[in-house]
Amino acid sequence: MSVPISPEPPARPSVAVVGAGALGTYYGAKLxxxxxxxxxxxxxxxxxxxxxxxxxxxxxxxxxxxxxxxxARPEEIGPVDLVIVAIKTTSNESLRTLLPPLLGxxxxxxxxxxxxxNEEFLAAIAGxxxxxxxxxxxxxxxxxxxxxxxxxxxxxxxxxxxxxxxxRARSLAALFEKAAIRCSVAPSVGSAxxxxxxxxxxxxxxxxxxxxxxxARILADPKLHQEALDLMREVMTASAALGFPQxxxxxxxxxxxxxxxxxxxxxxxxxxxxxxxVELESIWGExxxxxxxxxxxxxxxxxxxxxxxxxVRV
Numbered sequence: 337m338s339v340p341i342s343p344e345p346p347a348r349p350s351v352a353v354v355g356a357g358a359l360g361t362y363y364g365a366k367l368x369x370x371x372x373x374x375x376x377x378x379x380x381x382x383x384x385x386x387x388x389x390x391x392x393x394x395x396x397x398x399x400x401x402x403x404x405x406x407x408a409r410p411e412e413i414g415p416v417d418l419v420i421v422a423i424k425t426t427s428n429e430s431l432r433t434l435l436p437p438l439l440g441x442x443x444x445x446x447x448x449x450x451x452x453x454n455e456e457f458l459a460a461i462a463g464x465x466x467x468x469x470x471x472x473x474x475x476x477x478x479x480x481x482x483x484x485x486x487x488x489x490x491x492x493x494x495x496x497x498x499x500x501x502x503x504r505a506r507s508l509a510a511l512f513e514k515a516a517i518r519c520s521v522a523p524s525v526g527s528a529x530x531x532x533x534x535x536x537x538x539x540x541x542x543x544x545x546x547x548x549x550x551x552a553r554i555l556a557d558p559k560l561h562q563e564a565l566d567l568m569r570e571v572m573t574a575s576a577a578l579g580f581p582q583x584x585x586x587x588x589x590x591x592x593x594x595x596x597x598x599x600x601x602x603x604x605x606x607x608x609x610x611x612x613x614v615e616l617e618s619i620w621g622e623x624x625x626x627x628x629x630x631x632x633x634x635x636x637x638x639x640x641x642x643x644x645x646x647x648v649r650v
Contacts (some may be wrong), residue, residue: 341421344507347416348372352438354431355383356406358478358603359448360422364488365401365446366515374450375405375413377434382406394486396516406454415440416604418508420470421447421458426458426613426650435461446494450536450603451618452626455497455525456467467497470512471528475600488597492519494527500524511531512648530575531582535590536619538567540604544647548609550599555591563636570634574627607648614648616641 348421349372353364356378368374378385392399407413410433419438435445439462446468447454459467472493475487494509496502497645500523509519522528542554542564554560568587575582583589594600607614620641627634 344503345511346417349444349511351375351414351418351420352377352410352416352423354434355409355421355422355423355427356385357424358476358484358515359472359474360420362392362394362474362476362490363422363448363472363484363492363512363515363517363586364420365390365484366401366517367512368401368404369399370515373405375407375416377413378406378408380430382394382408383483388482388496391483392486392489393483396490400414404551404609408483410434410437414439415443417443419445421445421449421454423449424607424613425451425454425615425618426448426533428454431466435519435561439466444468444504444508446573448472448492449618450532451615452529452533452620459522460476464564466510468494469497469506469525469528471532477570477601477603477606487600490522493520493522493531494526495522495525497525500527503520505605523582526578527575527580527582530571530578530580533575533619533623534568534571534582534586536602536604537571537623537637537640538564539594539604541567541620543602544608544614544645545640548605550601550605551594551597552599555595566636567582567640570627570632570637571623573631574623574630574632574634577627577630577632581642613650614644616644616648620644 351374353360356376364374385404385408389404390401411435445466448470454469470492473491474489477485494505495506501521510518625638
């Protein structure tokens with residue numbers, strides 16, 4: 337499937353959010369508050385969203401959406417200008433049936449998912465020319481049905497699979513900026529993805545393998561703190577070997593940012609504690625495989641990945 341690359345999205349695009357969990361409802365509600373037509377493809381919270389709407393609790397001001405367009409099937413939504421993919425990567429296979437009914441001639445598909453390989457997976461379904469990524473740096477959770485709680489951050493780094501920093505990626509970033517979300521554009525999908533892995537690999541992983549602990553406890557333990565730094569350095573080395581060099585101060589800045597989060601429970605830990613599938617392959621497995629293919633020894637990541645394999649559902 338091949339479509340022309342639109343230079344930019346419409347000024348007021350129609351939006352479908354695939355996945356009405358914490359991430360999807362938070363960013364979707366921000367766009368809906370702009371007055372855009374935003375449709376949520378929901379499962380467990382479907383009836384609640386239809387009856388009671390959405391509550392957003394965040395550091396820059398709480399708000400509610402009393403009327404929410406929530407649907408059980410993509411056919412009920414139909415083609416839109418922009419699809420936001422916000423499901424966990426453990427459910428990616430479902431996108432083979434969920435995505436096609438939402439596609440029109442110029443529909444863009446932007447994944448907000450964690451880890452590596454999601455853009456290529458979506459490209460095989462919808463066509464490479466449609467795909468963008470948005471790498472979210474946010475501490476958002478779903479404490480109860482119909483509620484998204486943002487504890488910190490919210491900024492997104494966008495990039496276009498067809499060219500990285502393109503007018504289309506910049507227009508998408510500008511759209512989210514209008515919704516009071518700080519945005520930037522990365523030179524490539526790979527650079528955006530590996531930048532976030534510097535945090536995701538150690539903190540999501542160690543939170544599980546160290547016994548179900550929060551980020552504050554990881555940093556308070558000298559051994560775990562050092563292990564987090566070792567994992568960060570391995571990810572940084574692999575990123576550079578793959579052509580995505582990063583600021584040498586990035587790990588230190590991430591440690592400082594994490595301290596400010598307090599007793600934060602990463603999303604993979606929450607999935608593990610709830611006995612839900614964990615994004616093992618997209619976060620740890622694929623990073624290890626790509627690093628190894630680039631000739632980078634990653635002994636700390638290998639140990640972490642092997643231990644996670646014995647602990648989590650996938």
